[in-house]
Amino acid sequence: MNVHESEKISGLLNSHGYSKTYDIENADIIVFNTCCIRDTAEKKILSKIGDLKALKRKNKDLIIAIVGCMTQQKGKAENILKSYNYVDIILGSNNHLDLVKYINELPKKKKIIKIESLENNNLIENFPICRDSKYKAYVNITYGCNNYCTYCIVPYVRGSEISRDPEKIISEITNLLKNGVKEITLLGQNVNSYKFENVDFNKLLSMIDNIDVVENFWIRFMTSHPKDFNSEIIETIANSKHLCKSIHLPLQSGSNKILNLMNRKYTREQYLNIIKNIKDNIPNCGITTDIMVGFPYETEKDFLDTIDILEKAKFINAFTFVYSKRNGTPASEMPQISAEIKKDRIMRLIKKQNEIAKNLSNKYINNTYTAFVESYDNKNKHFITRLEDGKQVNINSSDKSILGTFVKVKIINAGISALLGEII
Ligand code: SF4
Numbered sequence: 001m002n003v004h005e006s007e008k009i010s011g012l013l014n015s016h017g018y019s020k021t022y023d024i025e026n027a028d029i030i031v032f033n034t035c036c037i038r039d040t041a042e043k044k045i046l047s048k049i050g051d052l053k054a055l056k057r058k059n060k061d062l063i064i065a066i067v068g069c070m071t072q073q074k075g076k077a078e079n080i081l082k083s084y085n086y087v088d089i090i091l092g093s094n095n096h097l098d099l100v101k102y103i104n105e106l107p108k109k110k111k112i113i114k115i116e117s118l119e120n121n122n123l124i125e126n127f128p129i130c131r132d133s134k135y136k137a138y139v140n141i142t143y144g145c146n147n148y149c150t151y152c153i154v155p156y157v158r159g160s161e162i163s164r165d166p167e168k169i170i171s172e173i174t175n176l177l178k179n180g181v182k183e184i185t186l187l188g189q190n191v192n193s194y195k196f197e198n199v200d201f202n203k204l205l206s207m208i209d210n211i212d213v214v215e216n217f218w219i220r221f222m223t224s225h226p227k228d229f230n231s232e233i234i235e236t237i238a239n240s241k242h243l244c245k246s247i248h249l250p251l252q253s254g255s256n257k258i259l260n261l262m263n264r265k266y267t268r269e270q271y272l273n274i275i276k277n278i279k280d281n282i283p284n285c286g287i288t289t290d291i292m293v294g295f296p297y298e299t300e301k302d303f304l305d306t307i308d309i310l311e312k313a314k315f316i317n318a319f320t321f322v323y324s325k326r327n328g329t330p331a332s333e334m335p336q337i338s339a340e341i342k343k344d345r346i347m348r349l350i351k352k353q354n355e356i357a358k359n360l361s362n363k364y365i366n367n368t369y370t371a372f373v374e375s376y377d378n379k380n381k382h383f384i385t386r387l388e389d390g391k392q393v394n395i396n397s398s399d400k401s402i403l404g405t406f407v408k409v410k411i412i413n414a415g416i417s418a419l420l421g422e423i424i
Contacts, residue, residue, distance in 0.1 A: 001187055001189075002033055002035050002068065003132070003138065004138035004140065004187060005033055005068065005093065005096070006033045007129050007130055007131050007132060007138070008096070008097065008127060008128075008129050009031055009033060009067065009096055009099060010129075010130035011127065011128035011129040011130040011131075012096075012097060012099060012100060012127060012128055013029070013031075013099070013100065013130075014128060014130045015128040016100045020130070024055070025055065027062070028061070028062065028063065029062075029063040029064075029065065029103065030052065030055075030062065030063070030064050030065070031065045031066075031067060031099070032045055032048065032049065032064075032065070032066045032067065032068070033067055033068045033096070034066060034067065034068035034069065034070035034071060035068060035069060035070060036068075036069050036070040036072075036073055036076075036153055036157060036326070037069075037152070037153065037154065037326075038321070038324045039324040039325065039326070040324065041070075042070055045066075045070060046080075046083075049064070049066065049080070049084050049087065050084065052064055052084075052086070053084070053086060056086040057086075063088050063089065063103060063106060064086060064087045064088050064089070065087075065088060065089035065090070065091065065099060065102075065103075066080060066087055066089070066090045066091075067089075067090075067091040067092070067093065067095075067096040067099065068092075068093050068096070069092070069093045069153075069154070069157040069158055070157075071090050071091065071092055071093075071115060072092045072093060072115050072156075072157035072158070073153065073156075073157060073327070073328065074327075074328060077090045077113045077115055078113075081111060081113070087111075088106060088111060088112065089102050089103070089106070089111075089112045089113075090111075090112070090113045090114075090115075091112075091113075091114050091115070092114065092115035092157075093157065093158060094158075094159065095114045095115065097124055097127055098114065102114065125164075125165075125168050133374065133375065134180060134181070134404060135180065135181060135182050135183065135372075135373075135374060135403065135404030136181065136182065136183040136184070136185070136372075136374050137176050137181045137183075137184050137185075138184075138185050138187050139169060139172055139173055139176070139184055139185070139186055139187065140164060140186075140187045140188065141163065141164055141169055141186045141187065141188050141191055141194050141204065141221075142161055142162065142163050142164065142187075142188030142189065142190070142191060142193070142194050143158065143159075143161070143162045143164075143188070144158045144159045144160050144161045144162055144189065145158060145160075145161055145189035145190055146160055146161045146190075146193070147189075147190060147225065147263075147265075148263060149252075149262050149263050149264060150261065150262050150263045150329060150330040150331040150334075151262060151292070151295065151323060151326065151329055151331040152326070152329060153326040153328065153329055154189055156328055156329070158189070161188075161189070161190070161193060163194045163195055163196040164196065165196055166196055166199045166203075166204055166207060169186075169204065169208070170207060170208065170211065173208060173211060174211055174213055177211065177213050177214045177217055178213055178214070180404065181217070182216065182217050182218065182372060182404060182405070182406070183217065183218045183219075183220070183372050183374065183386075184217065184218070184219050184220070185219075185220045185221065185222060186208075186219065186220070186221035186222075187221075187222065188221075188223070189223065190223065190224070190225040190228060191221045191222065191223065191224060192224050192225050192228035192229050192230075192233065193225065193228045201228075201233065202230070202232045202233050202236050205219075205221075205233065205236050205237070205240070205243060206236055206240075208242070208243075209236070209240045209241055209242050209243055211242075216406055217242050218242060218243075218244050218372060218388065219242050219243050219244065220244050220246060220390075222248045223248060223250060223290075224247065224248060224249050224250070225250070226249055226250070226251075226264070226266045226270065226271050226274055227264065227265040227266045229247075229249060229274055231277060234277055234278055234281050234282060235281065237282055237285075238281045238282045244388045244389070244390070245282050245283075245284060245285045245286065245388050245389055246285065246286045246287075246288075246388060246389050246390035247278060247282075247285060247286070247287050247288070248287075248288045248289065248290075248390075249271075249274065249275075249287060249288075249289055250289055250290035250291075251271060251289045251290065251291055251306070251309060251313070252264055252290060252291060252292050253291070253292065253295060253298070253302065253305070253306050254268050254271075254302075254305040254306035254307070254308055254309035254310070255268070255298070255301070255302035255303075255305040255306060256268055256305075257297070257302060258295050258297070258298055258302050261295065261296065261297060261331075261334070262295060262331070263330075268305065268309060271309065272309065272312060272313070275287065275312070275313045284389060285389060286316045286317075286387070286388075286389025286390040286391060287313065287314075287315055287316065288315055288316060288317040288318065288319070288390060289313070289315045289317075289318050289319070290318070290319045290320075290321065291306060291310070291318050291319070291320050291321070291349060291353075292320075292321045292322070292323050293306070293320070293321075293322060293323065293342060293345040293346050293349055294322050294323040294337055294341065294342030294345060294346070295323045295331065295337075296323070296331055296334035296335055296336055296337065297334065297335065297337075298323075298337060298345075303345050303348075303349075306349070307348070307349070307352055310349070310352055310353055310356060311352075311356070314356055314360060315353070315356065315357070316357060316360050316361075316389065316390065316391060317357060317390070317391075317417060318353045318357075320346060320349050320350055320353065321346075322342045322343070322346050323342065354416050357416045357417065358414070358415075358416050361391075361414035361415065361416060361419060362414050364391065364411040364414055364419050365411050365412070365413065365414055365419075366410070366411065366412075367410070367411055368408055368409065368410045368411075368424060369387045369388075369393075369408070369409055369411070369421075370387070370388065370406050370407070370408060370409075371385035371386060371387050371393050371395075371406070371407055371408075371409045371421065372385060372386050372405075372406055373385045373395070373402045373403050373404060373405055373406075373407055374386055374404075375403070376400075376403060377394070380394070381396075382394045382395060382396050383395045383396075383397055383402065383403070385407065385409065385421070391418075391419060392417065392418040392419065393409055393411065393418065393419045393420070393421040394418055394419070394420050394421070395407075395409060395420075395421050395422065395423060396422070397423055399423075402423070407423050408423065408424050409421035409422065409423055409424065410422055410424045
């Protein structure tokens, strides 16, 4: 989500004559697009802002802007200005599209803070976007979230959920496809609850699947919420031409007690039923998840319930996290468990998931697949490609023309998170 927002900020600055530079020493404007979902991300950003003090001292005309949801936490913008008085502009995640206007106001005003929530009537369409890739793209279908999971700050900083007009979504996707994009990821905090008049998520998926301006393209979406993930969505994916057989379904915890405390609104049994339904109806679907350990009140038994789901669901990949306390959320008021216990559980969780992922990865060896060549990794000197189920396959090839195309690959080796393949 933040990557795509950065593309919008880039596009906006680009359309006003600025160009992107990776040479921070010579930049005229430095924009930090922040995220406050986890405490570690926030600490990292603050440390990077601290690093800019010397640069600002050298170049008094340098403009430093902090945008994104970190700034929308209560009192945060004022605190940033107090600690880092060389910051010029602070904008909330719903105000960053006004960045250029505020840059132009800077000579008159000394410091600018603008934090506003997004309302239905000011959803902005058709803004310029400077996309990082020519071949894959992100398209927002919803903004904000109504779910109020007790550990999560998103609904407080990003506001209530708003769904985009499906016509606008279809038009954006059609244009991207006409311009050579081959893989599109639909974005939203909970894409499954998309609803615009009589169009729900399932209908939107069918509309997108029926776009016929080009023959070959793949559609992915994230993030799903198990409470809204229904059989119709599974059926639509199973019968689609372009929807990838790949589903990211955050579990968070395998314990009903913890799921209830998290306000996730599903049980472990319901979650496992969805997994069974997916596996029964979408053969070889790649299922990935998010899992958190160390939530308040989590006992060893609760943790073992999470491990139990890991063993039953067999995720091809899991994003694993230690619970991070976010001020202003209900969970931050609950009794916290110790750092040692959290550390022990995350290590055991990762070890178990790595075993599962490695076993699943080995099953790809000697089989052939269609893969989309999404980028070239300059550091490791290989192409990064992705299978329909989401699995990453690295490929050594000197043929640069394969970038942005679908290729046939044979898997020759397997690691935990990526496979090694060769073009056939
Ligand atoms: S669904 Fe829950 S975890 Fe996801 S953004 Fe909304 S409140 Fe946060």
